[in-house]
Amino acid sequence: MAGGAPAGTVSESMRHEERPSSCRQECCGLYHRAVELVGKRWTGAILLVLLEGPLRFSEVRQLVPDLSDRLLSERMKELEAEGIVERRVLDGVPVGVEYELTDKGRALEPTVRALKAWAQQWLA
Amino acid sequence: MAGGAPAGTVSESMRHEERPSSCRQECCGLYHRAVELVGKRWTGAILLVLLEGPLRFSEVRQLVPDLSDRLLSERMKELEAEGIVERRVLDGVPVGVEYELTDKGRALEPTVRALKAWAQQWLA
Numbered sequence: 001m002a003g004g005a006p007a008g009t010v011s012e013s014m015r016h017e018e019r020p021s022s023c024r025q026e027c028c029g030l031y032h033r034a035v036e037l038v039g040k041r042w043t044g045a046i047l048l049v050l051l052e053g054p055l056r057f058s059e060v061r062q063l064v065p066d067l068s069d070r071l072l073s074e075r076m077k078e079l080e081a082e083g084i085v086e087r088r089v090l091d092g093v094p095v096g097v098e099y100e101l102t103d104k105g106r107a108l109e110p111t112v113r114a115l116k117a118w119a120q121q122w123l124a
Numbered sequence: 125m126a127g128g129a130p131a132g133t134v135s136e137s138m139r140h141e142e143r144p145s146s147c148r149q150e151c152c153g154l155y156h157r158a159v160e161l162v163g164k165r166w167t168g169a170i171l172l173v174l175l176e177g178p179l180r181f182s183e184v185r186q187l188v189p190d191l192s193d194r195l196l197s198e199r200m201k202e203l204e205a206e207g208i209v210e211r212r213v214l215d216g217v218p219v220g221v222e223y224e225l226t227d228k229g230r231a232l233e234p235t236v237r238a239l240k241a242w243a244q245q246w247l248a
Contacts, residue, residue, distance in 0.1 A: 028189065032169050034243035039163015045156050065152065104246045110238040118235055119158035122228045 037082060038108065042067050042075050047105065048112055050085065054100035079105070161206060162232065166191050166199050171229065172236055174209065178224035203229070 038044060042064065049055060049063040061072055076099060079085035084105035090096040101108075162168060166188065173179060173187040185196055200223060203209035208229035214220040225232075 028169055028172070028187070030243040030247045031172060031240045033247055034239050035163055035168030036165070038239065039159055039168060041160070044159030044163060045152055048152070048155060063152070107242055107246060108239075111235055111242055114234040114238050115158050115162065115232075116155045118231055119154040122231060123154045123157055 037084075038111065040075070040078075042071060043079065044112070044115070046072070046075055046079070047084075047101070047108055048116065050099060050101050050105070051109055051112060054088070054098045056090075056096050056098055060099065084108070162235065164199070164202075166195060167203065168236070168239070170196070170199055170203070171208075171225070171232055172240065174223060174225050174229070175233055175236060178212070178222045180220050180222055184223065208232070 038047065045064045045067070046060060049060060055063070057072065057076075060076075061067060061069065064072070076085060076087070080087055082104075083102055086100050086102050088098045088100065090098050162171065169188045169191070170184060173184060179187070181196065181200075184200075185191060185193065188196070200209060200211070204211055206228075207226055210224050210226050212222045212224065214222050
């Protein structure tokens with residue numbers, strides 16, 4: 001099934017040599033932080049809708065179903081603190097607040113697009 | 125700053141027309157489920173280390189620091205139930221159990237790689 005290599009001590013020890021655990025481990029810290037950040041409940045959805053352009057608070061609410069004002073406000077503050085989203089007060093009547101991805105936030109586009117494509121192919 | 129378009133009612137209403145909210149919303153369900161699944165605490169890290177090839181339980185533990193046996197076991201069961209990871213009992217002494225990504229799991233590689241690259245560029 002796995003290619004016909006003989007099972008046993010030799011191939012087992014070879015396979016273990018092929019696994020550079022220290023190299024794998026090095027990358028984990030930053031990546032793990034990224035997963036915790038982007039994978040937080042609602043954060044992924046907020047990033048997805050902001051990729052199309054800046055949105056007002058109420059527009060994000062509309063585009064992300066089941067998200068409460070309180071939670072959206074909390075997530076936006078976290079994303080601002082991480083430098084992923086920028087908050088802008090708009091002139092005009094009525095005065096509004098708009099949220100836009102920063103360069104750091106827009107750099108998440110390949111991740112978001114890849115996950116969306118995966119979801120459509122494998123979860124549909 | 126944003127290109128010199130005149131501020132006011134017309135450009136504001138045009139911008140709103142450019143926002144196809146119903147289209148944006150359609151995609152949210154599956155994508156949101158994917159974020160919840162992959163973004164769950166430790167799941168992203170487990171997927172990352174399994175992308176390099178199958179691993180025994182103890183090897184995953186070693187490669188994902190701070191992950192307890194209990195939690196790893198729980199995550200593996202969830203990933204198996206989702207069809208993302210396959211569990212295989214190995215012949216030999218000592219008898220072992222190996223975990224491997226399925227096609228559905230391997231299809232997450234672009235997402236994982238993109239997020240890892242983002243983390244290394246923006247969180248380092």
